[in-house]
Amino acid sequence: MNMQGSIKLLAAVAVMALAACERPTEAHYVLEDYGVEAASAGKDRAKSPEQWVSIVYTNLFQTGLPANDQFDIAEVFESIGDQDVAREVILSNFFNEDGVMLPSAAEMHANPDAFIEETYIRFFVRQPTTAERTFMRGFLADNPELTPELVYLAFGLSEEYQYY
Amino acid sequence: MAATNNVNRREFLKKAGLGAAGLAVAPYILPSGRLFAPTGMRSSEHVVMVAFAGGVRQQESILQRYVEDSQGEPYPGNILFNMLSGESPVAKIVFGTGNNGNTPIPAILNTPLDQQGTVFREVQALSAGHYGGLNSLVQGSTVTTQGLKQRPVNPTIFEYLRRHGGYGATDVWFVGNGIGGSTPLLTHSAHPDYGGNYGGNFFAPTVTFGSAGQTYLADAKIYHPEYELAPMNRLRTFLDLQFQSLLGQQGAGGLGNSQEERENIKAFMEAMYEKVENGTLPLPPVTDNGDLLTVAFAVEVLKWFKPNFLMVNLGAVDQCHSNFSGYLAALHRADHAVGYLWNEIQTNIPGMAGTTTLLTTPECGRNLNPNNIIDSNEWRAYDHSDANSMRVWTQLVGPDIPANHSVGSEGNPVGLVSDTMLTVADLLGVKPEVLSAGMLAPGTQSLLEQL
Numbered sequence: 111m112n113m114q115g116s117i118k119l120l121a122a123v124a125v126m127a128l129a130a131c132e133r134p135t136e137a138h139y140v141l142e143d144y145g146v147e148a149a150s151a152g153k154d155r156a157k158s159p160e161q162w163v164s165i166v167y168t169n170l171f172q173t174g175l176p177a178n179d180q181f182d183i184a185e186v187f188e189s190i191g192d193q194d195v196a197r198e199v200i201l202s203n204f205f206n207e208d209g210v211m212l213p214s215a216a217e218m219h220a221n222p223d224a225f226i227e228e229t230y231i232r233f234f235v236r237q238p239t240t241a242e243r244t245f246m247r248g249f250l251a252d253n254p255e256l257t258p259e260l261v262y263l264a265f266g267l268s269e270e271y272q273y274y
Numbered sequence: 275m276a277a278t279n280n281v282n283r284r285e286f287l288k289k290a291g292l293g294a295a296g297l298a299v300a301p302y303i304l305p306s307g308r309l310f311a312p313t314g315m316r317s318s319e320h321v322v323m324v325a326f327a328g329g330v331r332q333q334e335s336i337l338q339r340y341v342e343d344s345q346g347e348p349y350p351g352n353i354l355f356n357m358l359s360g361e362s363p364v365a366k367i368v369f370g371t372g373n374n375g376n377t378p379i380p381a382i383l384n385t386p387l388d389q390q391g392t393v394f395r396e397v398q399a400l401s402a403g404h405y406g407g408l409n410s411l412v413q414g415s416t417v418t419t420q421g422l423k424q425r426p427v428n429p430t431i432f433e434y435l436r437r438h439g440g441y442g443a444t445d446v447w448f449v450g451n452g453i454g455g456s457t458p459l460l461t462h463s464a465h466p467d468y469g470g471n472y473g474g475n476f477f478a479p480t481v482t483f484g485s486a487g488q489t490y491l492a493d494a495k496i497y498h499p500e501y502e503l504a505p506m507n508r509l510r511t512f513l514d515l516q517f518q519s520l521l522g523q524q525g526a527g528g529l530g531n532s533q534e535e536r537e538n539i540k541a542f543m544e545a546m547y548e549k550v551e552n553g554t555l556p557l558p559p560v561t562d563n564g565d566l567l568t569v570a571f572a573v574e575v576l577k578w579f580k581p582n583f584l585m586v587n588l589g590a591v592d593q594c595h596s597n598f599s600g601y602l603a604a605l606h607r608a609d610h611a612v613g614y615l616w617n618e619i620q621t622n623i624p625g626m627a628g629t630t631t632l633l634t635t636p637e638c639g640r641n642l643n644p645n646n647i648i649d650s651n652e653w654r655a656y657d658h659s660d661a662n663s664m665r666v667w668t669q670l671v672g673p674d675i676p677a678n679h680s681v682g683s684e685g686n687p688v689g690l691v692s693d694t695m696l697t698v699a700d701l702l703g704v705k706p707e708v709l710s711a712g713m714l715a716p717g718t719q720s721l722l723e724q725l
Contacts, residue, residue: 190476190477194529194536195536198494249512264510268510270514
């Protein structure tokens with residue numbers, strides 16, 4: 111290899127080395143807000159007793175129901191003919207346990223809009239419609255004795271909550 | 275004194291009203307809102323049906339052959355002391371209590387039920403299996419496409435009574451021996467003209483009020499009906515209406531119990547949990563298996579709700595698949611359960627004594643020949659699949675049932691298993707509607723017409 115060739119080779123290596131050391135472009139990943147409302151999506155599949163128990167427990171306690179408890183509660187659920195009654199009794203038992211994650215009544219009445227939205231998303235996995243928001247706002251205002259527990263009870267026992 | 279007079283007057287008016295109507299069923303507002311009167315004549319105020327008791331051979335029950343026929347031992351005898359007249363076996367006693375079951379359980383009833391009522395001694399079953407048999411008792415038919423873990427295809431007696439007789443949801447009950455198989459599904463069919471809104475209420479008490487029930491249901495919070503439940507229910511109604519209008523769905527799993535009925539059921543449950551916890555639940559004199567506990571709770575349902583119709587399902591006899599001695603013990607206890615049930619109705623449930631008809635039918639029989647399983651007494655076990663499994667019997671007792679009367683015999687079968695269901699419909703005034711629905715097994719007739 112002559113002198114000129116050596117210089118060219120050296121230059122090429124230098125260019126490659128410099129290119130390899132170039133700082134990569136910094137990537138930015140962000141989360142975009144995504145609407146979860148599904149009012150018209152059609153919840154047409156009924157939850158099984160196991161699913162209902164497991165989901166309502168998670169919604170109330172913000173933690174999963176142990177598998178053994180889930181099995182036992184589902185059996186008890188099956189042993190009662192009227193599933194509405196079974197749901198009422200199971201839910202009211204849950205509300206007697208420690209650890210239910212509930213806002214206070216004062217918080218609910220102080221900021222009803224936030225409470226309404228949070229409750230619809232927590233139980234129905236969707237935003238309330240304008241009509242629902244308006245009704246709920248008026249209902250909370252007209253019933254100052256209403257507690258978040260009773261609102262959660264109504265949502266947990268509602269027909270929509272039986273479907274996914 | 276004044277209060278007593280008022281009660282007496284109310285009772286008098288109630289009885290006078292019933293008498294004037296000749297027990298014809300008064301018009302009812304049905305859930306559909308239609309004013310309607312069933313066309314049948316009600317001849318009994320209350321009916322209790324026992325599905326007895328998990329596959330019973332004719333030979334050890336109605337024919338009283340004990341181990342003579344099944345095991346080749348020369349000891350016939352009756353082990354259903356409350357239901358049938360007949361001498362107890364003189365040897366090889368294994369069905370009682372105490373050491374190896376050698377002490378029979380004394381009869382509860384002074385007069386066996388066969389002397390108080392009528393026995394159809396040889397009845398044709400529609401199925402050799404439990405589920406088909408139970409379906410034939412609640413539907414009055416068997417449907418070949420009926421799958422396990424599916425709702426009955428045709429309407430059940432609970433639905434006929436509620437839809438055509440106007441009976442409320444807590445007027446009709448099914449008390450099951452557990453939640454195995456499809457037992458909890460028998461309360462209503464998937465038929466489009468009937469279904470859940472006409473279903474019977476149901477408990478499987480050994481589960482509902484057993485240890486799991488105590489753990490997960492007994493600590494229910496009591497809400498104030500006016501200040502807490504009322505606004506909660508208004509909110510719930512709004513949510514349900516929104517769901518129905520926005521999403522076009524309706525809730526599932528309800529039985530059309532009114533709010534008042536639901537609260538009454540919850541109050542009953544609370545009372546039962548308390549009785550169980552305090553050890554004050556009245557029990558049959560011997561309560562050492564699930565059937566006896568089931569019947570104890572069935573009696574509590576009768577006391578609390580005084581339903582027009584209650585069906586109770588017993589099943590411990592099914593251990594005959596592998597334990598013939600256990601089968602005999604369970605059969606003896608199923609009789610004890612029926613004796614306790616009838617005695618409680620007659621002595622401890624005001625309003626039902628003298629106004630209740632009891633029907634008892636095995637849902638299926640058991641094989642003529644044994645399988646190869648030998649139990650601790652070296653006796654062979656029996657399954658249920660052959661022609662002998664299609665042989666059963668039915669016993670009726672009640673105010674208008676002839677006493678000490680027998681219909682049919684081993685060589686002269688009379689009646690079908692499905693007749694039991696139509697007889698309930700007949701007694702409670704909806705037979706014409708059941709017949710015109712056209713979904714009974716061919717040949718099904720009310721037993722009252724075959725007396």
